[in-house]
Amino acid sequence: MKGKDFSMEKTTRLKRDLAYTGTILKIYRDTVVANGIEEVYDYIHHDGAAAVLPVTKDGKILMVRQYRNALDRFTLEIPAGKLDAPDEPKIECAARELEEETGFRSETLEFLMTVNTTVAFCDEQIGVYIAKDLIPSKQHLDADESIDVEEWEVKDLLEMIYTGKMTDAKTIAAILAYAQKEGIR
Template identity: 75%
Template sequence: MGDKIEQENLPVVRLDRQLKYQGNILKIYEDTVVANGHEAHWDYIHHDGAAAVLPVTDDGKILMVRQYRNALDRFTLEIPAGKLDEPDEPKVECAYRELEEETGYRVESQGKLEYLMSLNTTVAFCDEAIDIFVAHHLIPSKQHLDEDEVINVEAWELKDLEDLIYSGTITDGKTIAAIMAYARKYRSTDKRDEALS
């Protein structure tokens, strides 16, 4: 037992990091490391970060976006989200922008976005970090989609979204985390009404 604990506490030392591919949103590296006394080669993907927002209408429905995801070769139902324009862009600014661009709704100011949670999407090989916000008091505006984006906006009841999660229909990690955290925090009508006031 003692030997196992000592082995688990050995540090991982990175000897080298080489850029293998740079795309529009990702940089893919090969890391050479020494782990548990053995040299290994690990894949590492760098992402500048992103923000997402869970938009809640005045009647308590959640605005979702349905869009095609090339990696899965299918349409998915997700909360609005997008990458930072610059690595140092405040994530609340990104969330504010993505809300309007994808849903055609906005809030009066960035201060009206409530921080909900942070998450790392794929900890085994990617450093993407997303901050998720909740938006109340939505103001109609208009979508500002990229030329290659096709996004449909749908209003859903919270309980129906939970059912889609439990049935395996919604599989996007940030969306699942956001919906479940929101449900836990605002389950009662009193709490939701308090947030809307």
């Protein structure tokens, strides 16, 4: 079934006004005309991030459990963090976050995928990598971070996804892509 042909529609952004600057994002108010109708949209700019799916020698995934203020609860996720600068290579950010959050590093990171987290109102893009051949190191947590590192079987993580117990989009996308790539069900 073929969808609607959007190539005939005309959409133009008339203006973008900065409404708020935070520590990791900027919020704008955009005025857009689409098919002759003027609308106002909220738009959030994020410089980007990287995430890493660390795989132990026995095939388990290292996950991090940490408090997330937006949800007011602890979540189970793959290690991730924001870029230190907009032009920082995502692979370097992924390597840094792996060591900072898990206390392991890896000499080789393999690109897995790119995820846009919330396309309706935010441009955040996360580069996701696979880390194997993990080398023990030391966690380097920020003063306000409290992260527990846990080893999980892929099949158990898949079960958490399918039962709705895991809700973090980058983590879900990474685990599903990795499981598909490796033929794990």
